[in-house]
Amino acid sequence: MAFRKPHQTADITCIKEMTNGAGKEILPKGLNIIWGNDLRYWKITEQSAELLQVSWLEVSGKVKVDKGNSYLVKFDVTVKENGFGWDNTDVLVMAKIGKKGPYKFKAVNLKCVTSGVIIPPNDNQLKIEVDQHEKDLELHFGLYEVWSGKWKGGLIINKAEVVKVGNV
Structure with missing residues (x-):
């Protein structure tokens, strides 16, 4: 039996340019997902x-x-x-410019999110600025909850977005 990697590696063909150059839409298969290739933990489709x-x-x-x-x-x-494990547990939306840049983050509680919602909510967006002198022009981002040790389930990720909002 061939060894199958347990983690999903991002497929760059699933990263789409938004209209008018407004940013990027990242579909689920365009994300790296820890344990994403293990059917005990994740069910991943195109949508x-x-x-x-x-x-x-x-x-x-x-x-x-x-x-x-x-x-x-x-x-x-x-x-x-029937989602579970989200009560009193924040997830972090994190991002940084370049591999070595410092992370910025926003904590979000998902216990009340029951329909398609963009997180962080509009009043608490995670904004990242790219300096005019920056050399590494990759924005690294993610959604994390690795600290509580609680089992969690019932979360559906529809997409991620990196939206250009203006000049620095």
Whole structure:
């Protein structure tokens, strides 16, 4: 039997340019998902990535960005009615410019998210600025909950977005 890697590696053909150059839309298969190739933990299709159960939530990606611009990092998610493990547990939306750049993050509680919602919510967006002198123009981003040790399930990731919002 051939060895199958347990993690999903991003398929760059699933990263789409938004209309008018407004940013990138990252479909579920365009994301790196820890345990994503293990059917005990995730069910991944072209339209969504459904978390069945994990204690270590790590979903990440990267896209090219332009110098001198600012971007919002968002995830469009749903928590199913029978979702579990989200009470009193925050997930972090994190992002940084370049491999060695410092992370910025926003904590989000998913216990109330029952329909397709972009997180972080509009009043608390994660904004990343790309300095005019930046050399590494990859924005690394992700959705994480790796600290509580709780088993979680019922989360559906519809897509991620990196949206250009203006100049720095």
